[in-house]
Amino acid sequence: MPRIQTITPCLWFDHQAHAAAQFYCSVFEQSHITHISHYGKAGFEIHGRPEGSIMSVAFELDGQGFSALNGGPLFSFNEAISLQVHCRSQAELDHYWNALGFGGPPEAQRCGWLKDRFGLSWQIVPQCLTPMICDPDPARSQRVMQALLGMKKLDIATLQRAFDGKS
Known part of the structure; x- marks a missing residue:
């Protein structure tokens, strides 16, 4: 069942x-x-x-x-809640980023986050991100965080290079 x-x-x-x-x-x-x-x-x-x-x-x-x-105009969305979309590939990440971000405010796009045209916040992230930033080697995880903080839409290849120390 x-x-x-x-x-x-x-x-x-x-x-x-x-x-x-x-x-x-x-x-x-x-x-x-x-x-x-x-x-x-x-x-x-x-x-x-x-x-x-x-x-x-x-x-x-x-x-x-x-x-x-x-429910009416009494409440509206804010960044205190977001929906995460875990993507298997860059193509999948690009699809969700482009579709959900279309018509949303460009200034809300940062570090894999965006707002859609209804004001709802989304995090469009690769599945490999959590293991990278949770890696027990702090040098590896910090390189990934540094790379991530400089991006709007996340780039898996760039994150992987940072993780590998090849950035």
């Missing part, structure tokens, strides 16, 4: 939950919207949303469940 996901990130949007879910599902393979709920008459005095408008969208990105809520 497959394990049921017990923790689902809920992303708060003003009114763009459906557009955001559609966008994210277009970026990640094996992704789809699973449910859409709508506001009714109940609670209008609290939420102020028109009856029939989209309240929430449940979706999966490569098997990971998410919920997107049209």
Whole structure:
């Protein structure tokens, strides 16, 4: 029996939950919207949303469940939370960087981090990064950190050269 996901990130949007879910599902393979709920008459005095408008969208990105809520302008995303995408290759890293970063603020791009056009922060990182920066040899891990801190989009070959002491 497959394990049921017990923790689902809920992303708060003003009114763009459906557009955001559609966008994210277009970026990640094996992704789809699973449910859409709508506001009714109940609670209008609290939420102020028109009856029939989209309240929430449940979706999966490569098997990971998410919920997107049209909760109004009260809250917005900030860098205190980000979603990490662990990439197997530079081509995969480039794909996610270009797709998710398109339309986002360029000034938010640094050290493998970016913001998408909805304001959500992402970390687009190679799978090899964690073993490199956790290497027991501090000289190796510090060379990788130094290289990483000088990048916007991460470059796996440059990180590997720094790790190997060939930069």
